[in-house]
Amino acid sequence: MRGERWLLYALGGGMGHLTRAVALGRAARQRGHQVEVVTNSAFAAGLALEAELGEGRVHRLGPELDKHAVRAAFERLLAQAGPDVLVVDTFPRGLGGELAPLLPELKIRKVLVHRDLHPDYVERFGLARFVEAYDRLIVPGEPAPLAHHPRAVSTPPWLVREAGELLDVTSARQELRVSETSAPVVAVLACGQPEEVEEYVGLAAMLQRELGTRAAVRLLAPCALASVPAPVTWLRPWPALALMRGIDVLVGAGGYNTVQEARATGTPLVAFARPRLYDRQALRLHSSERVSTFEEALAHVSALLSSRAGTHREEVAPAYVNGAQEAVRLIEETRSVNARR
The missing domain is CATH 3.40.50.2000 (Glycogen Phosphorylase B;)
Known part of the structure; x- marks a missing residue:
């Protein structure tokens, strides 16, 4: 399979969105894909994110930018990166709604990382309508309000290390x-x-x-x-x-x-x-x-x-399945799904 260019949208405070994006990006890189991440996390400046993504690039937007500035920056990034796939974490219309006018015009495959969101937010902004713009919804290991969607698939939790x-x-x-x-x-x-x-x-x-x-x-x-x-x-x-x-x-x-x-x-x-x-x-x-x-x-x-009787951890290596690996395969499959739609 030919390697593709993936753009991962990981806007949002804290470390959650960014760490999930890196987990997915590392797994995608192992499959030969080139990954770029866009984030506005205040924590991003001090992290060696590029080292995690190989040849991938990390675009750090200022957390103070409003939705209009974010949209302008994201449009420029789309033009520069020319991605085959856009992966959006959590917010189908963008963190501040900045993706809403862009999604219908994007002629690339679009994937939503669908996590739990407060039901009031889902209803207030009509997220059920916005998810229709996505070729696949991936639910990363915990319940989500639209997990019943016909294009939704669940995986184990995503982890940044195997x-x-x-x-x-x-x-x-x-x-x-x-x-x-x-x-x-x-x-x-x-x-x-x-x-x-x-x-x-x-x-x-x-x-x-x-x-x-x-x-x-x-x-x-x-x-x-x-x-x-x-x-x-x-x-x-x-x-x-x-x-x-x-x-x-x-x-x-x-x-x-x-x-x-x-x-x-x-x-x-x-x-x-x-x-x-x-x-x-x-x-x-x-x-x-x-x-x-x-x-x-x-x-x-x-x-x-x-x-624990005051003793430290035993020398027993954990064994877990990293859902990021399965998520990469599901995103790759959207090639054929997109072709049939």
């Missing part, structure tokens, strides 16, 4: 700067809104103070931080999934990637259901994972550490 690519326990703990072989690692993943990142900094400091020598707390923040108080150890690894075998307890939010990575690797998760305009994190989390306050987080982490 199981065999994860660092082993010893190597991961070295990357996490943990030398004590008996100290379990509690990793606090700081992503989301700026004020939420600051809250995680404070949480990491509180956990380290309260847990003392019972655990090594590590703050994993892919963005620049103004200050990090003692005794917090701050690291900037990305993707965090690569280190997951060295983490005994993961603390974060109920976003798509955090939850799916924890479950795929069997990592105990303590998470806050953050309010989002479109995403419903509370539905993604199990009741046993969800906390609402720092005090609840501390109690839950302490209980998990006690249940």
